[in-house]
Amino acid sequence: MRREYYSILLASTLLFASGCAIEAQVPYGEDVSIEEVSKVARGEPFTYEDYETVLSAYVTEDGLVDYASLKANREILDRFHADLAALPKEVYEGWTESEKIAFWVNIYNSLTLQAIIDNYPVDSIRDIPGVWKRLQFTVMGEGMTLDTIEHGILRREFNEPRIHMALVCASIGCPLLRTEPFTGDRLDEQLDEQTRVFLGFDRNFQIDLDRNEVLLSSIFQWFGEDFEATYGTSDKFEGHNDKARAVLNFVSQYVNDDDLSYLKQVEYRLKYLDYDWGLNALTHRQS
Numbered sequence: 001m002r003r004e005y006y007s008i009l010l011a012s013t014l015l016f017a018s019g020c021a022i023e024a025q026v027p028y029g030e031d032v033s034i035e036e037v038s039k040v041a042r043g044e045p046f047t048y049e050d051y052e053t054v055l056s057a058y059v060t061e062d063g064l065v066d067y068a069s070l071k072a073n074r075e076i077l078d079r080f081h082a083d084l085a086a087l088p089k090e091v092y093e094g095w096t097e098s099e100k101i102a103f104w105v106n107i108y109n110s111l112t113l114q115a116i117i118d119n120y121p122v123d124s125i126r127d128i129p130g131v132w133k134r135l136q137f138t139v140m141g142e143g144m145t146l147d148t149i150e151h152g153i154l155r156r157e158f159n160e161p162r163i164h165m166a167l168v169c170a171s172i173g174c175p176l177l178r179t180e181p182f183t184g185d186r187l188d189e190q191l192d193e194q195t196r197v198f199l200g201f202d203r204n205f206q207i208d209l210d211r212n213e214v215l216l217s218s219i220f221q222w223f224g225e226d227f228e229a230t231y232g233t234s235d236k237f238e239g240h241n242d243k244a245r246a247v248l249n250f251v252s253q254y255v256n257d258d259d260l261s262y263l264k265q266v267e268y269r270l271k272y273l274d275y276d277w278g279l280n281a282l283t284h285r286q287s
Contacts, residue, residue, distance in 0.1 A: 034138075038082035046087050048181040050080040051110055055179050063168075063176025066282045071117040081114060085138040092140060099184030101158050106181045108149045109168045111137045115146070116170050116279070124277045125170045161226040161250070162191035164219050165198050172276040173203065173217065195254045203273060205251065207259055212268045218275040220247045236264070244270050 035041045054077045058070045070077065084107055092100065112125070115135060119128045128135075132150075136143040144152075146169075154163050168177045175198045182190050199205040204217040220227075224243035231250040232242060240248065248270070252263045262268070 034082045034085050037079050038086040039079070040083040041086035046083055046091060048080075048106065048183070050076050050083070051106060051181050054080070054110075054113070055177070055181065059177050059179050060282065061179065063178075064280055064282045065113065065116075065170070065177060067113075067116055067120050067279075068282075070113065071120050074117055077110065077113060077117075080110060081137070084110075085141065087140050089140045096184055097158065098187040101154070101160055101163065102182035102184050102187050104149055104154050105163055105166045107139060108146060108154070109166075109177060111146060111149075112168060112170050122279060124279055126277055155223075155226060159229050160191075161223070161230060162195055164223050164226065165194040166191060168280070170280055172278045172280055173219075174280065177280065192254075199251060199254050203276060205255070206273070207262055209262075213271050214248075214263065214268055215271050215273050216247065216251065218272045220251075221272040238266050240270060 040046050054070065058066045060066075092103070095103070114137070115128060115131050116122065116125065122128060125131055132147045133145055135145060137145070139149075150167060154160075154167075165175050166182065168174045175194055178190070178194070198217070204219075206215040207213075208215065224247045227246040227250050228242060231246040233245050233249045236252075237245040237248045248263055252260050255263070
């Protein structure tokens with residue numbers, strides 16, 4: 001029902017804008033200023049309403065994105081990013097920690113959508129030069145990169161390793177992009193759900209009984225140290241290093257009873273699966 005509502009809302013918005021479609025689809029900063037586009041700049045409160053409209057209209061329940069349609073009808077996403085640019089820092093500073101984490105995860109994911117449609121068609125986000133370290137986006141009046149958001153803010157300022165189950169870099173190997181924004185009041189529930197869904201795919205978690213191997217997404221290899229503060233353990237998963245033990249302790253809290261029983265064994269090899277950098281576009285299929 002909600003998806004149908006937002007589809008109607010989006011269609012109505014686009015119909016209203018059709019009389020000035022050329023101007024409406026020009027991102028702010030070219031021929032249109034932030035003040036002209038942003039509701040926040042005009043004194044309205046910051047919300048995720050526009051971002052939720054985009055997610056509901058262009059993201060499937062399987063986390064795939066209709067980038068072609070989003071690129072053709074990008075004005076709502078651009079308006080949300082204009083609101084990000086105009087958001088006063090003092091408003092952000094008054095939020096709870098959960099609200100701040102939800103904010104940064106949402107804008108990482110939304111700005112990644114922008115990076116893709118700015119360069120679409122591409123087969124992979126890695127086809128975009130400097131996408132993480134050089135492309136600049138304006139947030140609260142300050143220029144920053146996707147790397148700054150992920151590594152300089154989320155990983156440095158917050159002890160919440162489950163962000164790695166929520167950050168979506170537009171790849172099949174990533175967690176699924178939700179059809180709703182993260183919110184502070186539901187963040188814990190949403191991150192737990194993201195983790196269970198992520199580990200439910202063979203490309204992210206497998207147990208090979210014949211080879212006596214546990215295979216995990218490369219995300220756990222790249223960011224395993226982020227799990228040590230919360231999930232580090234000295235009395236479980238012997239035979240693995242500290243990083244691997246923390247990861248296994250984390251994973252064990254989200255798997256079924258049979259998999260949990262196997263993970264508690266002492267003797268198995270831990271290996272990491274190849275990461276699929278293919279674009280999470282609607283034309284791709286989940287495995």
